[in-house]
Amino acid sequence: MDAHLTPDKSTQPQKGTSLVDIAHEELHRRITDGLLVDGDRIVIDQLARELSISLIPVREALARLHAEGLVTFERNKGYRVAPRPSPSELRRLFEARLVLEQGAVEVALARGVPLALGDIEAINKLIARGAYGTTFRGFREFVTLNERFHSELVALSANPHLEEAYRRLGYHQQITRPTYGHGVPDLDLIVSEHEAILDALRRADLEGVRRALRDHILGGYDRLAAVLGSDGMAEHGHWT
Numbered sequence: 051m052d053a054h055l056t057p058d059k060s061t062q063p064q065k066g067t068s069l070v071d072i073a074h075e076e077l078h079r080r081i082t083d084g085l086l087v088d089g090d091r092i093v094i095d096q097l098a099r100e101l102s103i104s105l106i107p108v109r110e111a112l113a114r115l116h117a118e119g120l121v122t123f124e125r126n127k128g129y130r131v132a133p134r135p136s137p138s139e140l141r142r143l144f145e146a147r148l149v150l151e152q153g154a155v156e157v158a159l160a161r162g163v164p165l166a167l168g169d170i171e172a173i174n175k176l177i178a179r180g181a182y183g184t185t186f187r188g189f190r191e192f193v194t195l196n197e198r199f200h201s202e203l204v205a206l207s208a209n210p211h212l213e214e215a216y217r218r219l220g221y222h223q224q225i226t227r228p229t230y231g232h233g234v235p236d237l238d239l240i241v242s243e244h245e246a247i248l249d250a251l252r253r254a255d256l257e258g259v260r261r262a263l264r265d266h267i268l269g270g271y272d273r274l275a276a277v278l279g280s281d282g283m284a285e286h287g288h289w290t
Contacts, residue, residue, distance in 0.1 A: 069103045073111035076101060081120055081131055082186040082226045092121065092129040118220035120227075134227050137275075143221050144271040150216050151203055151267070152260050158206035159256050165206055167248060173199045174248065178241040182234045189226060192234050197222035199244060206251075228274065236273050243269070 077097070080086040098108045112129050115121045121129045135143065158165060173195055182192045204216045234240070243266035250258035 069107035070110045073101055073108045074114055077111060077115055079186040086131045088131055088133045090131045118223040120223055135224055144267055146219055147221055148267045151263050154204040154207040154212050155259050157209055159254055165251055167251060170199060170202045171248060174241060174244045193222055193226055
């Protein structure tokens with residue numbers, strides 16, 4: 051890891067967050083903003099010195115990043131920045147999201163009781179009011195809110211196994227790297243698609259919510275492919 055890299059104080063979590071969160075946030079920023087690139091070795095004691103914290107929080111932060119797919123680990127070699135997800139890997143991430151989110155809302159609606167949607171509605175309003183930049187500092191708030199929106203959808207299932215499976219995807223952490231420098235160009239459309247999902251949930255319309263989720267998630271993949279301008283993003287053709 052380059053010695054000249056120093057913590058960005060403006061991106062550190064607010065007072066009261068843990069040292070693990072601080073180390074995780076700083077490493078995530080460096081990876082997202084390209085200060086650490088694919089294959090770069092992460093020296094634990096050097097990072098601890100830079101952040102003025104002990105080794106233990108840094109190790110725990112790296113373990114979290116490893117679970118999220120942002121770093122790799124080899125015994126006797128340590129941690130390195132993971133390769134960016136390939137077009138096919140990104141496609142599989144979107145597919146996995148679709149299956150888990152559709153399944154979760156199906157479980158939730160099968161209970162036949164009104165769903166508590168107030169928190170999810172409030173999150174979407176926060177997303178709509180945001181002003182997001184193109185670096186990790188500006189993009190972080192959107193990623194965090196968007197992750198909360200979709201995690202809360204999955205949580206409607208009241209099934210901890212589904213919630214854990216969704217968390218372990220690491221989708222929202224992975225997506226920051228290919229979208230770096232682009233920001234959120236489709237913010238209004240994202241908010242509108244979220245509202246379509248919520249509207250179908252309010253009506254307990256399973257087919258409607260499945261369709262809204264499909265349009266949102268797979269449409270998001272198509273828009274990402276267009277923004278990145280990569281022919282490889284569409285190597286499997288249109289969604290079916």
